[in-house]
Structure formats: structure tokens, C-alpha cells
Amino acid sequence: MKTLRRIRALREALEPVVAGRTVGLVPTMGAYHAGHSSLFEAARSECDIVVVSLFVNPAQFEAGDDLASYPRDEKRDRRLAKAAGVDFLFAPSTEEMYPAGYSTWVDVEGLSERLEGRFRPGHFRGVATICLKLFNIVRPTRVYFGQKDAQQTAIVKRLAQDLDLGIEIRVLPTIRDEDGLALSSRNVHLSARERRAAIALPRALEAGHRAWRSGGDPVAAARATLNGLAPDYVEVFGTDERLVLAAAVRIGRTRLIDNVPLDEETP
Numbered sequence: 001m002k003t004l005r006r007i008r009a010l011r012e013a014l015e016p017v018v019a020g021r022t023v024g025l026v027p028t029m030g031a032y033h034a035g036h037s038s039l040f041e042a043a044r045s046e047c048d049i050v051v052v053s054l055f056v057n058p059a060q061f062e063a064g065d066d067l068a069s070y071p072r073d074e075k076r077d078r079r080l081a082k083a084a085g086v087d088f089l090f091a092p093s094t095e096e097m098y099p100a101g102y103s104t105w106v107d108v109e110g111l112s113e114r115l116e117g118r119f120r121p122g123h124f125r126g127v128a129t130i131c132l133k134l135f136n137i138v139r140p141t142r143v144y145f146g147q148k149d150a151q152q153t154a155i156v157k158r159l160a161q162d163l164d165l166g167i168e169i170r171v172l173p174t175i176r177d178e179d180g181l182a183l184s185s186r187n188v189h190l191s192a193r194e195r196r197a198a199i200a201l202p203r204a205l206e207a208g209h210r211a212w213r214s215g216g217d218p219v220a221a222a223r224a225t226l227n228g229l230a231p232d233y234v235e236v237f238g239t240d241e242r243l244v245l246a247a248a249v250r251i252g253r254t255r256l257i258d259n260v261p262l263d264e265e266t267p
């Protein structure tokens with residue numbers, strides 16, 4: 001696996017090897033867990049060349065968000081990416097991605113203002129912008145995302161469709177701990193007590209899913225099962241392709257999001 005930090009170096013490394021081949025891109029912010037590995041493995045099995053980007057994108061963090069404390073361990077991430085068979089790790093600096101004078105932003109209207117967008121204004125502008133930049137740099141055939149970030153994947157799909165990017169967006173199932181908590185890089189911030197409390201989030205979503213399947217109100221059922229956790233939102237979120245029950249909660253200083261697809265029999 002080659003680690004590259006400059007856009008030009010990555011383009012030069014890709015140029016001689018991509019002709020007639022499929023390129024899979026997994027955009028990440030590092031702090032890898034089994035959810036990331038599942039994306040790397042899917043890309044490895046479906047594409048000839050696998051590129052992973054590792055960039056903690058300041059543009060998607062608002063003032064007061066957890067940019068400074070976002071977990072970072074590039075050495076460990078490099079080891080995990082290499083073990084998963086990744087060919088190129090692209091780990092640029094902030095200056096490389098947003099040089100002085102940078103002033104172009106991508107806004108996916110409508111979808112970006114809902115759910116997360118209400119609590120993190122500007123977040124999806126940062127996500128859409130960095131994703132489009134990465135797509136332009138790597139020119140992938142397929143890009144891999146996790147279902148846990150359902151709104152993010154809906155926005156990236158919209159972006160790809162509206163701007164005719166000709167890229168396939170692959171969305172893979174959420175990977176969970178044994179007790180059901182969705183894996184997230186932010187879980188490392190939870191204390192033992194907060195980690196125990198966090199389990200109420202997937203349980204509430206399961207209760208909502210059960211209610212939906214039996215004709216009840218999924219939002220009311222989920223809210224009633226949150227066990228004292230105060231949600232930023234619990235909402236049914238529909239796109240052209242998917243209907244999910246999504247929620248966000250704050251536990252101490254950590255904010256967790258999760259969702260269950262309502263169009264599947266089991267959450």
C-alpha cells in the first residue's frame with residue numbers, strides 16, 4: 001500500500017494503472033473500526049484498484065463541534081488499511097485540500113437542511129464539497145459508504161445524480177457491537193457509564209421498527225424506549241430509494257447518530 005499526501009502524487013500514481021480498470025474509493029476520516037474494514041473489503045472484492053482517503057475535514061465541523069478531539073491514529077489506520085488490501089491511502093493536509101484562497105462550496109439543497117442539518121448547519125456543505133473534490137481527484141468507478149450515515153449517503157447520491165458524475169454509490173449495512181450499538185469512531189469518547197446508556201439508542205430504533213411493521217407509530221415507540229436519553233431528533237427519513245427511522249442523541253459530550261431501514265423485515 002502506498003501512502004500519498006499530495007493530490008498531484010496520487011494522480012501520478014493512479015494514471016499508469018487505471019486504464020480499463022475499476023477504481024473503488026472509500027472516503028474516511030480515519031479512526032478505523034470494523035465498519036470501515038467492511039467498506040475496504042467490499043471495495044477490494046468489487047474493484048481492481050482500491051483507494052482510501054483519510055482526511056478529517058474541518059469544513060464539516062462547526063464551531064463548538066468536536067474537530068479538535070476527533071480521534072486520530074494514522075499509524076494504526078495505515079496498518080488496518082494495508083491489512084484489508086488497500087492499494088493507495090490518500091492522507092492529505094488541510095492546506096492541500098483547502099489552499100489559501102479556497103472559496104468554492106457545494107450545497108445539496110433541501111436534503112441538507114433536514115435532521116442533522118438542523119443541528120449542524122453547514123455540515124453537509126462541508127461533506128458534499130470534500131466528497132466532490134475527492135471524486136474529482138480519484139475519479140472512482142464506485143464509492144463506498146456506510147448505511148449508518150443514511151442522510152449523508154442520500155446527499156452524496158443526489159450530488160452524483162444532479163452533477164452527472166457517473167459514479168456508482170455503494171451503501172453497506174451498519175456494523176454493530178454485539179449488544180447492537182452501531183460502530184462509530186466517536187464511541188471511544190464514551191465513558192463506561194455512557195457506553196451502557198448508549199445501548200438505549202439502537203434499542204429504541206428497534207422498538208420503532210417493530211411498531212412500524214405492526215402498523216404503529218415508529219417515532220412514538222422509539223421515543224418511549226430511549227430510557228431517559230434526550231434526542232436531538234427521532235424521525236422517519238425517506239429518499240427515493242429508502243425509508244429509515246433515524247435518531248441522534250447526546251450522551252455527555254458525545255453525539256451519536258443511528259438509523260434502521262424500515263423497508264427491511266429485520267432492522
Ligand code: PAF
Pocket residue numbers: 027028029055057060127130131149152
Ligand atoms: O463519513 C465520513 O467519515 C465523512 O463524512 C466523509 C464522507 C469521509 C467526508 O469527510
